[in-house]
Amino acid sequence: MGGLLRFTMDLFEGLGSEFAPPAPAPARPRRTRKPKPAVPPSVLPDAAVLPPEPVDPSAPPAVPLADTLTLATFAHPQATREVVLGSARVAYEFKRGKRKTIGFLVGAEGLSVRAPRWVALRDVDAAIHEKSDWILRKLNETRQRLARVEATRIEWKDGAAFPFLGEPVVMRLDPKHGFASVGGTLDAATDEGAPRVLRLAVSQNAEPSQIRDAAQAWLMRQARKLFIERLDHFAPLLGVQWQKLSLSNAATRWGSASADGSIRLNWRLIHFRLPVIDYVVAHELAHLRVMDHSHRFWETVESVLPDYDALRKQLKDEAVPRWN
Numbered sequence: 370m371g372g373l374l375r376f377t378m379d380l381f382e383g384l385g386s387e388f389a390p391p392a393p394a395p396a397r398p399r400r401t402r403k404p405k406p407a408v409p410p411s412v413l414p415d416a417a418v419l420p421p422e423p424v425d426p427s428a429p430p431a432v433p434l435a436d437t438l439t440l441a442t443f444a445h446p447q448a449t450r451e452v453v454l455g456s457a458r459v460a461y462e463f464k465r466g467k468r469k470t471i472g473f474l475v476g477a478e479g480l481s482v483r484a485p486r487w488v489a490l491r492d493v494d495a496a497i498h499e500k501s502d503w504i505l506r507k508l509n510e511t512r513q514r515l516a517r518v519e520a521t522r523i524e525w526k527d528g529a530a531f532p533f534l535g536e537p538v539v540m541r542l543d544p545k546h547g548f549a550s551v552g553g554t555l556d557a558a559t560d561e562g563a564p565r566v567l568r569l570a571v572s573q574n575a576e577p578s579q580i581r582d583a584a585q586a587w588l589m590r591q592a593r594k595l596f597i598e599r600l601d602h603f604a605p606l607l608g609v610q611w612q613k614l615s616l617s618n619a620a621t622r623w624g625s626a627s628a629d630g631s632i633r634l635n636w637r638l639i640h641f642r643l644p645v646i647d648y649v650v651a652h653e654l655a656h657l658r659v660m661d662h663s664h665r666f667w668e669t670v671e672s673v674l675p676d677y678d679a680l681r682k683q684l685k686d687e688a689v690p691r692w693n
Contacts, residue, residue, distance in 0.1 A: 443508045445479030452494065454501040459508070463493070471496045475507035477515060517688035525577035525584075530564060531690045533588070535642030537564040540584060542571045553587040581692065589616055592639040599650040600632065606673045609657040623649050623684065626656035640689055648680035 441457040448460035461480035471493060472483040484493050497504065523531050527542045538555065556566040569583045593616060600611050612630030618637075625633045632653050638646050651674050659666040670677045 443479050443512070445481065448479070450482075452497055454498065454505055457505055457508070459504065461497075473497075473500060473504065475504065475511055477511060480504060480508065514686075514688065518691050520688070522691040523581075525580040527573065529580075531584075532640045533565075533567070533591070534639065535645075538567045539564045540580070541566050541568050542573050542575065542580065543568040544570055544572045552583055585692070588639050589636045592616060592634075592636040595639065595646070596634050596650065599647055600654065603647070603651050603654050603673055607651070607654050607658060607669065609654055611654065611657070624653045626653040626660075628657070628660065630657060637689055641684065641687065644676075645680050645684050645687075648674055648677055648684060651677070 440453065442460075443457060444460040445462045447462045450463045451458065451460045453459075459480055461482050462478075463482050463484070465484055465486045465488075468483060468485050470485070471488060474481040474483070482493065482497065523529055528539060530537050530539045532538070533555075553567055553569040556568065558565055567584070567587065569580065569587070571580055571583045575583075593614070596614060596616075600614065604611055610630055611632050613632065615631065615633045616636045617624070617633045619635055623635045623638060634649065634653065638649055648670075651670055655666060655669040658669055667677075674680065
């Protein structure tokens with residue numbers, strides 16, 4: 370009985386004397402144990418209590434969980450259907466037509482889907498999900514490209530800049546310079562690495578549209594002169610003859626060629642470095658030998674520009690200044 374009593378007392382020791390019956394007098398002296406300090410019920414006996422970590426004032430605020438679950442949105446302005454692909458909500462333009470397969474096109478406005486009249490909508494949805502990785506990659510690439518273009522929007526005023534042959538040029542409105550017949554002149558390059566200065570015969574209080582038109586006229590003159598030089602350079606190498614050059618202002622095409630030897634080149638190419646311009650010139654001249662994009666065509670381009678593929682990628686990826 371004494372052993373059972375001692376076991377019971379050990380269980381309740383430190384919790385309060387009201388739980389323990391009176392203990393018999395010990396037969397011999399015993400070492401007393403120091404009572405354990407009271408532990409708050411909410412703290413585990415073996416847990417270490419650590420001071421709170423200091424708050425870094427420069428750290429960004431915590432992002433609410435709901436915000437991390439927000440879907441990215443890609444919406445075509447003529448969207449008629451919508452689908453969720455991964456972490457994105459895609460509203461796309463959908464049309465039926467006389468075709469044999471389901472087609473996808475990702476452009477500046479978003480995703481367009483074309484399907485034969487007999488294809489069920491569930492099959493269209495299945496095809497979209499099957500191509501979801503490609504669709505999302507192209508949508509993101511297009512959005513990033515448009516953002517880069519928007520960042521290059523030119524503000525038409527004194528001191529504004531834009532690229533000319535791949536190098537920055539700063540506009541200065543200088544009506545007293547005395548070059549009204551040609552509209553502008555480009556200062557000589559300096560050794561300091563500073564941007565070259567394009568002086569335009571435009572008054573300081575001119576409207577932005579007047580400044581833009583003066584700059585465009587100067588750039589188009591430079592473009593025509595350079596394009597003729599490069600056409601004359603590559604035509605003999607490709608064994609072709611070009612007959613006529615027209616400057617284009619197309620929004621989506623850099624150039625075109627006709628079987629009669631007519632060449633059209635977008636004047637905005639003058640913003641790019643010369644090797645990129647050479648790629649477009651050689652590309653269009655090669656069409657005078659091969660009027661398609663077959664393997665033979667690309668071999669023709671490669672015969673004069675071995676690195677045409679890298680130049681083609683630069684033309685696609687580099688942002689062209691936005692004029693509007």
